[in-house]
Amino acid sequence: MLMDDRAVFERRDAELDAHVAGIAAEFRRGFEAVDRIDRPAVTVFGSARVREPDSAYDAAREVGRLFAEAGWAVVTGGGPGVMEAANRGARQAGGLSVGFNIELPHEQAVNPYLDIDVTFRHFYARKTMFVKAAEGFVILPGGFGTLDELLESLTLIQTGKVLHFPVVLLGRAYWEGLAGWVREPVLVERMVSPDDLELLHLADEPAEALKIVLDCHERACAHVPAAPAKADAQ
Secondary structure, three states, X not given: OOOHHHHHHXXXXXXXXXXXXXXXXXXXXXXXXXXXXOOOXXXXXXXXXXXXXXXXXXXXXXXXXXXXXOOOEEEEOOOOOHHHHHHHHHHHOOOOEEEEEEOOOOOOOOOOOOOEEEEEOOHHHHHHHHHHHOOOEEEOOOOHHHHHHHHHHHHHHHOOOOOOOOEEEEOHHHHHHHHHHHHHHHHOOOOOOHHHHHHEEEEOOHHHHHHHHHHHHHOOOOOOOOXXXXXXXX
């Protein structure tokens, strides 16, 4: 079953109806899990590769604790590393800890700190739940998967597909290179608009990330952003 996504992307698919039904069922399970989240939620992204002790692991655990103490649920990809740390912090603080895991060839295990968990076969169904559940995003250091989740979140906000929730890059030293690249050449060459830069917030401390998200929530600042002059997703 680990080949489900690859089979769907094949040019010829003799099992089209079965794939469509399976994907629909997976979305339904995800939506039902999101409906069980009875409070505001923050989605935390970051590397599965870090282990305790590690600064990213420690920061993610503190993020989970702080949001749980503030009455928020903490949503992650349900696996190890940053995901485990954020779920662990939330669980140990008595909060609601949620994980949306994915079946992978190297068998990403579900971490043991989850109150609600769903394991998906398809990345696109899983990634929908990260966004559907969230009223803010906190991104810790990570690799290709983390970058994919970050950029997809920004694209959905930029194009008005989801509300303009805060996206916090936690760990200024790690993320400053990316932020600088967006400022120039991306902005200078008009690949994004000046307003798009406001989608990103850089922070160094978990408490700072918490404040950015909570301030937006309390001010009801989430909104559908104005349509850009030209969005890359069009």
